[in-house]
Amino acid sequence: MKLFLLLSRFPYPLEKGDKLRAYHHIKELSKYNEIHLCALSNFKIPEENIQQLSPFCKTIEVIRYTKWSLFINLVLAFFNGNPFQVGLFYSKKAQRKIDEIILSVKPDHIYCQLIRVTEFVKNRNIPKTLDYQDILSKNVWRRIGISSFYMKPVLKSEYKRLLKYEEEIFHFFNNKIIISYPDRDLIPHPEKEKIHVVPNGVNTEYYLPIESEKExxxxxxxxxxxxxxxxxxxxxxxxxxxxxxxxxxxxxxxxxxxxxxxxxxxxxxxxxxxxxxxxxxxxxxxxxxxxxxxxxxxxxxxxxxxxxxxxxxxxxxxxxxxxxxxxxxxxxxxxxxxxxxxxxxxxxxxxxxxxxxxxxxxxxxxxxxxxxxxxxxxxxxxxxxxx
CATH class of the missing domain: 3.40.50.2000 (Glycogen Phosphorylase B;)
Incomplete structure (x- = not known):
């Protein structure tokens, strides 16, 4: 099966949780599927990082965006009502490029990690899976209490936008997965029990006990x-x-x-x-x-x-x-x-x-x-x- 994976970050190096999760999902899914990876980035991905994913992917595309385009994206998100975390990544230029890739690859299935990239493919008449991973709205809500007074209104607005979007995007995807049951319980949707819980794993052959002096x-x-x-x-x-x-x-x-x-x-x-x-x-x-x-x-x-x-x-x-x-x-x-x-x-x-x-x-x-x-x-x- 041809599988088109769309990510908001290139999944290497593995210093962030979403990148770690994406990397291991790609590695394991490549055993059964032909992987076509597309990742967004605001900087050039070093070739050595791309090579870390090459053994698992048929094709790899990185769509670049600039700081200026990020600013424009945020302004547009402010007026169209989408969450800033969604609007930050969306642009018509990136949309055209993703459309071209999908037309060329003709995938049997689309896999999105995080709601940040769902705008690009939500209306595609192709079977789709969304990895919510974490509940972004709850994360923002918890940050409100420790944020400066001038950030509180921004975060409160983002919380409301995310809450609405996390519910609405549910209907556009055939399969939904999430990292934990507590996170699933926070999804503001009456059918949230249909979301499959798939935790992160750990490479127990790599993370083994090491005898060392305790500094x-x-x-x-x-x-x-x-x-x-x-x-x-x-x-x-x-x-x-x-x-x-x-x-x-x-x-x-x-x-x-x-x-x-x-x-x-x-x-x-x-x-x-x-x-x-x-x-x-x-x-x-x-x-x-x-x-x-x-x-x-x-x-x-x-x-x-x-x-x-x-x-x-x-x-x-x-x-x-x-x-x-x-x-x-x-x-x-x-x-x-x-x-x-x-x-x-x-x-x-x-x-x-x-x-x-x-x-x-x-x-x-x-x-x-x-x-x-x-x-x-x-x-x-x-x-x-x-x-």
Whole structure:
């Protein structure tokens, strides 16, 4: 079957959750389908990145747009009522190019990742699958409370637009998938039970335990320009760690991930190290004793938790971050409700290595049993083949 995949970002390197999900879906779906990939981008994709996808794709097209075109797109979105996250990516020029590709390829099925690209193909009389992935409206809603006063009206407007669009786009696609049951429950549509839940996976053959000297007590990983991650590490350093340091002033934190925002860089000290981009994230996990993800905002499944668990690390998480994961509190993970909870969990794991090891082993087993990319993507392939 010819499968046309339309993405809002080129799926390599794998420093963002949507790119990671798209990459593994493409890799697995290519075993059964002829993949024609089309991705939007505001910069030239290096040839070495394209080569990472070439083994899985019959054709690869990247549609470029400029900063000026982004501005025009946003202005048009303001007046046509579409969400800014949809309007940002839509243009008539890109539409013409996508139409040309579809005419040339003649795909049997169209697969869209995120509602950001659905405008291009929603009226096509071809079987289609939409990966909502996360609920963008809820993510925006959670950001309103922590945003500056001048951003609140913008975010409130975007929330209303997204809520309306997430419901309306439902009808245009034969199949709908999403990353978790909590996210599915947030879809404002009476038939949301028809949306298939397909979580992210983790490569358990790649993310294996590594014996290494532990330079850090705690580690947080992720794209460090992403607002929920920035908010999380600020909460960790400013509210949780001061409590921990009263008992043990020597505890050190590693913040590891691409593009650290200025707010993240400002957290650096002798006890808080910000590494920035690392070529192999496994090294950051391996040199740390505990993984912590005190996420306060954001939606979807936290890939960082899957990776840390696969590497047999004891993990501490917020209830929000664990909601899509579904690990058992006090058995496979420790859940924090407030800064005191997190501080107590950190000290407990550091002071009780036998219990920490038990939780880490349970976590690794849980991930291996439930989050295999191949098995999870098979569910998507069945939906596509039956459409």
């Amino acid at each position: 850090f007590d705690l580690v947080f990983t992720g794209n460090m320009s992403y607002s929920p991650n920035v908010n999380s590490v600020e909460f960790l350093v400013k509210q949780i760690l001061p409590i921990v340091w009263k008992t043990n002033p020597n505890i050190k934190l590693l913040i590891s991930g691409a593009n650290p925002a200025q707010k993240v860089l400002a957290l650096q000290s002798e006890k808080v190290i910000v590494s920035g981009w690392v070529d192999d994230m496994r090294t950051s996990y391996a040199k740390s004793k505990i993984f912590i993800a005190p996420m306060q905002i954001g939606t979807g499944l936290q890939n960082k938790l899957l990776e840390a668990m696969a590497m047999r690390m004891p993990c501490i998480s917020s209830r929000l971050a664990n909601s899509a994961l579904g690990a058992k509190d006090k058995e496979e993970i420790l859940i924090g409700e407030n800064e005191s909870d997190y501080a107590n969990h950190i000290l407990f794991l550091l002071n009780n290595p036998i219990e920490a090891k038990k939780i880490a082993e349970n976590a690794q087993r849980f991930v291996k049993d439930n989050f295999n990319w191949e098995a999870l993507t098979d569910k998507i392939n069945i939906l596509i083949q039956e459409s």
